[in-house]
Amino acid sequence: MIEKITYSQLPHWARPNHPIMRSILGPIERSSRLRGLLRIFIGLALIALVVGLGYVTAKQDSGNDEPALRDILYGPLVGAQTVALVLALAMTSNVIAVERQKQTWDSLKLTTVGASLSLRARWIAVFFRLKWLLLVILIGRLVYIGLLMRDIVDFQGRALDLYISGITPEISLNVAILLMTALMTAFVMLPFIAVGLAAAVGILLAVYTRARSVVILGLLTLVGMRILLSIFALSLDDKLFEGALDMGRYEAWGRLLFSALEGDMALKLLHLETLGQVWADVDYTVYVGGVLLGIVLIEAALANGMVLFAAWRATKPTRN
Template sequence: MMRRLIGQLPNWARAEHPVLRYELGRSARPPLRVRLLRAFLVVVIGLVLLGGSYLIATDLLRQPLPTGLTAPLNEILFWPLLAVQVIMGAMALTLTANVVGDEIRRQTWDNLRATESGAELTLRARWALVFYRVRGLLALIIVLRVVLIVGILYDLTAFEGRYLSLLITGIEPTIPEWLGVLMVSFLMTSALLLPLTAVGFDASLGLWISAVIQQRTYSTLVQGLFILIRIGITAGLLWFTTQWLVVGSLPATDVGSWALLFGYGAIGDWGLAFLNLQRYSDIWTLVPYGIFLGAALLLFALVQAAVADQVLVLAVRRAQRRG
């Protein structure tokens, strides 16, 4: 999967490939009135989410926003982006979870299996199709994360460019400034990669479900269960992290704190909360080796991409044996 992110796309993932072009052309483009209505609803929902997030950030207008550039931006954008990420993850799973069953019901699956690489190309095309289907949400997430990253870069110019040196003073372990710059860059990179690898993993997981369970009723139940588990894990990690970092009522060892923050960044919000330099630098002070969380998240993104590839391969093999 990483080769597809940083290199040339394989033929089956390109829009001009016959199989993917066929999948893209299956759904008719809705009328202009429907598209305008959807756009209006998206704008309204976005404004509601932003307004609600602003009220949360200001404690119902009882306190001002944090100072600086990235801190208030992150506070306002956090909840809307988190909601969009949860929705996108659910979409990635559900878009592929009925692929094999749908082809069997159309009575085309046997023909695909009989054709050389027919079943494999179909599943891989449906995996790639997910990125086309969620490209709007994915672009929104990436663009807003880039905005937060630009804010971090701007904040780092404070104190005549010595702001990072001040932030890493007194943290454990003591590191040179160049290593601090590298760790922050790892965080930024992982924050941009994690949404992509998470979508790829969810799409692969959906294909695996479709290869194992063809009955739509059972498949829907399993999808719902996976989505509820994902939401529960995200909510749980968010609650525990908030109790530890903000409220301070959750006792934890240094190792436990580091593991909690890593799990939250990797699975909970895909590193979104760490794109707040004030909060992230506080973590460096509170948690030994906390500055290396960015490197750990980048490694997790690479591993997640590799796992997504393997799950996709397993789904293809399992589906080819189903009739």
């Protein structure tokens, strides 16, 4: 029922029962109840293992204190997000090679519509193939939002009032609530948009490379860059605001946004105490939620534009 409601919001060509999507995703298999239960058990076991590792890591950092739930989930969520991005790149970097192997690319690229529909369908197919991983990421992020809501109702519901007092610029409680809503919206959208952007980069790689060896080399390069970028962004998290008062406003903003978008500092911002410290240390960072939401929407438009550009580029006569 939920799937039907979700699929009804998609364009007709992007639904899994459309012929193009069926040819990409393969026939819908009716698995037995035993096989379905086995998959659920394996999935839950993997989640328990990863969360257990997160607990061990958080316990080492917290010393004798019991680690907070948000600290336990931080590592697993960052790892899951990185895995999703790498898989999205890998799934789309050979889309042209697959169509050539099926001997359908020459007919598809005769028109921009045919090439665009094929590439966009393979782009959307990434979300279907990663739906369970994305669901786990979404549930983890909703837990963070629940913890943030718990923080907000502290001090008899006056916690947000206390944290916005004395910051620059001064804002009303209503504006603060709107900005918190924008932050939470960006926080939920971010993994989906990041996966879409990574998949779009993979499609561009497929369009601009032909030889299989070049595709593999390009994919490994992109994956390596993606992992290094995440590691670098994560390395900024702990020292992001050390000496922030001595840091220029633009530098602080740049480090904050880069770490939030690439290293998932956004997870740490979903802690009212940390967020209040950021607001107090760096002027105008109370607007970070609105800025992050704007960037996420721009990334969504960029990903869609990259797929359309790849379709246009693939139909050029210079490509054989």
